[in-house]
Amino acid sequence: MAIDTVPPLIAAQLNYLLSHSPLPIKVEQMWSGSKNHGLLDRFTLVIPFCLDYIRWDVIYNALYPLAAPDIIFGPEDESFHPYHTAGGEGDLKSPNKSLSDWNCKDPTRLLSLILELRELYMTYQRKRVGGVEDERVKFELSTIVPREGIEMYMSSGIEKTEEVKFAVPLLGVDINKMVTGCPWRHQQKIFLQVIFPVGKKYMSAPSAPRLKLVDSPELKALFSIEDFRLPPWLDGMCMAEYLPILEGLLQSQIVDAVSSIDVRRKFIVALAPLFGRPVEADPVFCRKAAFLTSSGVFTFLHFNPSGAPIKSSIITEFPWSPRWESSEMAERFFDFLVEECLNFKKYCNESLLQQR
């Protein structure tokens, strides 16, 4: 059985795309389009769009390495034609200039092609949303247009009702910069997803749209949006009114989260004089630290009946108060642990006696 390999030129383009893409694009599957099944020259790209994913099949031909790839879009996008229609053949502003000058040896071409097509796809969806015959959607669209970076999407399935989805990026601040020494490769952002159903008839009291906060995956180290409660959408509100309220609340919570990093850092530093230097500590978000310490002298190593050394259970209840200073907190913590050690020693002795 032949081992499936990816032809080197295609592999170079794909690897460049995966490592240099500003968006987290993934490859879902790879397969071969040639008769002999050996060469993997086709793959599905999963591209983030409007807080969801679109899937595009990229079709290369291993036997024709100099040719540019072809793309098959999703089944709902039959009317997405990114090429220039019958008009000037020598149109220099043609969106597919990158395709006609394809250089198979240049590994950056695939990424630039995909990003270009994604931009065109965004324009196409914008046009679709703009053409929706729903007064409310039209109104919302007009108020939201000045904001940058909004992506929108119109979904129309045969069984599903038509919906218009907006992905609004929140907070103009750069969260990455707020965290000193942040390890994130991608720009972290929080988005509000707003979904409006498309209805032909006018409703006198339009209901609130479906709202959801979505964050980029690495943000939860700093701030968890699950803990955040969305402000209520009052009757007759529109996005232009709702967004500033939401952003204000989010902003204050993010600032709190950033300052709490400092608090945690101070606490870890305060533990050091009592417990010794930490074996390991997270310097950026300061959520974890590991210390190796001892109290009293243990001359036995206790095993339970199955032969494994006994461990105490993880302690979740310990003395804590927001009013204590870090040093006082550290001291109280130290005292608590000493007591716990004694308890644990007693427990081990008892279990030893039980075994006898």
Next chain:
Amino acid sequence: MDDLPLQKIQISGPTLASLLQRFSSSPGDVDGLLFGRVTHIAATTFADDDPTTTVAASSSFDSPTLIATITSFICSNSNSTFYDSAGRLNLLSLRRICSDNQTLSLLGWFSGRRKTPLRPSMRESAVTSSLSSKIQFAFQVENSPKSYTLSPCVFLLLTTPFHDQLIHTHEYRAYQFRLSTEFFEPKTLDVVNIGPAFRGHYGAFCPNSQFPMLPCELRVSSSMAEDGNCESESLKSMKRVSEDQRVLDMYAEDFDVGRLNRLIGSDAANYTGELEDMYKKMLAKLEGLARLVEKSSARVLEQENHNMKLRCRVAGLE
């Protein structure tokens, strides 16, 4: 050019089988051009209702019933033969390919790609759109009371199922590309086969290779007792005779042009015998041609293998 909808697309059984065979035997993706004709079928509306209330009848006058019939194709065993990576047509190569098929119109094109979804891709949309907007390839609808012209708007897509299945090995779908909506409308693809049940369907088929028009009253005089004045005449007639013989030699092997006059008129006593003989000679000619094709196919295959090795080297696959 008129933007009229086709009612359905027909293809002859051998043509479709041949297409599928070319696709399945090719190592990579294929594409090619489809030739045939579009005919107008007089709509027969038998209405039981009062004729003044039938709205349906009036609509049939607005849009005529058109049926496209694919009779032949040209397949290159590779991709992107008449277009470039961006989907723009290479008009020169297109015209060159089409010039060999003068009797048939260019109906559209087809594309075959393995293990891909059965819907048009980005480049296929571009090519079909360009092709259907080219006025120079527009053709007339046959059998039509009014004059209609259509552009090559038929697109046939062939794929294979994603996972190797035992149930079926190929999938295909035929589309008509409507320039007005820029939409690929799927159409039923009727397969017309040989047999008594299909005899009526062959109305749209007519021979591609017709017997040439040759004069049958030839008197080649080879006697030397010819008047000197007639020498130039006989030279001209000899030239004509050799020209006609050359044309006949393209269809039959070793059949003398002079025997043609035995098929008509009072000399046609041995009509059956002569016709059978000519038919035998035509079959012999076909056999000879087939052998020639075999030999040249072997050489083409050799060249293709050589090209494939070079391509693999460029791709770094050695």
